[in-house]
Amino acid sequence: MTIHTPGIPENVVLAQSVNGRLRADASLIAARAFLMRAAGAGLFAALLGAGIGAAAFGWAYLNQYETAAERIAQAMQSALSEVTLKTKGEVTLTDNVLRLDQPAAPAKPDFASVVASQKDDGNAAVRTTFTVFKSVPHLDGNIVTGWQFKGDEKQPESQYCYFSHPQKFGSDVLTQVNIAINGQVAPQTNSELDLKRLSKSCIWFDPKKV
Known part of the structure; x- marks a missing residue:
């Protein structure tokens, strides 16, 4: 091992060891931070996708019933438009005033x-x-x-x-x-x-x- 740094060889070796350990720890922390950011981004994307999927499902569910109701209404309208009602006879009103007779109050005894x-x-x-x-x-x-x-x-x-x-x-x-x-x-x-x-x-x- 060749030492190019002035000073006591033991101190130099110790300093280089400490420096290497700190770099390794820094790299490990950076890797963990990147992993957490990646996991957070993935979770956010998953939740966003689930929300969009739920909204799409709800819209499709409501649209399905609205479409069915419109179809039923159109079918009824079409059926009624093809029906022909024929009536025979004559209705005569002899009095155009409808009277509701109130029941007579019981007579008081004389x-x-x-x-x-x-x-x-x-x-x-x-x-x-x-x-x-x-x-x-x-x-x-x-x-x-x-x-x-x-x-x-x-x-x-x-x-x-x-x-x-x-x-x-x-x-x-x-x-x-x-x-x-x-x-x-x-x-x-x-x-x-x-x-x-x-x-x-x-x-x-x-x-x-x-």
Whole structure:
């Protein structure tokens, strides 16, 4: 081995060895870097190709259905254009107004005629009255309004409203709480019920609706 560098031969040999090792390491690193760049470029190209392929597949898939729909539409149009409809006969409209008849409301009973038909055998002491009840469901019972008529009156002689409900769950025995008489709220005696609020559900007689 010939040494052309001035200095101690051992140091020169060591320096050349270190220099050669560094060059080898540098070459190895450069080769690895090139390999990584090549792999990255290849992966990018593969993903790009896969994306383009998926887009092309989707376009072809949609275009296939659109083409099929167009073909079906054209076939139906062609078939209908060749069909000839022939009809015979005559239709005559005798009335050009279409009427939808509403079902007639049930007639209200004429209480005066009913009472007049019931004879009291000439007994002047007999007084005939009748009461019409209107009820509204509330909680476990009903708010009931009574219209009390004389036999010959068209308006009630008096009216009253009360709340009727079972004494206990499942019982047939009813309890009545007076709410109002002739539109006037009764005195508050039961703290559990708000009579003023309940009176709003009473149905008082309205002569305008008769």
